Amino acid sequence: MDLISTLSVIPDVDWIWVQVVGTTDSNNASQAAALKAGRASRAGTKAGRIVRLVRLFRMLRILRVVKKNKNGEAKKVEISEPSKIGKVLTEKTTRRLIVLVLLIIIISPIIDGTVDLTQDDFQTSQFERLHRYTQDYNKTGSITMEHMQSLVNEYVRDSNGLIVQMELANIDNEKLITWLKEVRFQDLNSDESDWLFKSNQTLSKNPKTGWSASFLVDDPSEKYRTAELATVNNLGCYVDDVCVDCDAASGTSPCHSIVTYDITSRWLSVLLSV
Incomplete structure (x- = not known):
């Protein structure tokens, strides 16, 4: 078919066709007949090409359908x-x-x-130091009330908890409450992981824990249940690094320090994590 189509184009090329049929007037009729035959041949060639294109498209459609059916069968096997x-x-x-x-x-x-959600190493160890700063740790008397107030402020600021009650041996309770109400905090840094360096302590509410003096109560048992409180007790009078009344049968001592925390938020965080 391609060869016939190529040959049918020859009558359209004048300089080739002139060499074949000549240029005299006597041959005009034969030339016209040849041209008609060439056009008919080209028409047949075009029709043949169209038929082949239609067949080609049909074959492509059939191949697509077959391929699609194979993929569908494979998917059915996978999701069985x-x-x-x-x-x-x-x-x-x-x-x-x-x-x-x-x-x-x-x-x-x-x-x-x-x-043990009720225990915090810092709250326990640092409070024991506060308990003894008013006793044998201050044997020379160099720790003044102003210095003691700054120590209490540091404990409150760095203690990761909500203090609801505090008492210190040898410190008037009213004075201690006044100190707690005067505690101020710094802003946090950009990632809120620590205090903002060199910032002033002007906040009355701890931005880390949310604690403020409004948490303080006279009797925590009236507001909280037992499971909602954690208490750190330090009992005993110390002289030269020795507790002089810790072995008392009564289990009491005039040197008694106590701090109580609201641990409701700790239990809530544990429940949420579970």
């Missing part, structure tokens, strides 16, 4: 549902996993005695 036995095993495994997780959540707090 599990058997009845597989469904039962999957359901049982899921149930056992849920029960196991629930048991871990319930039993872990009981068997793990190392986690």
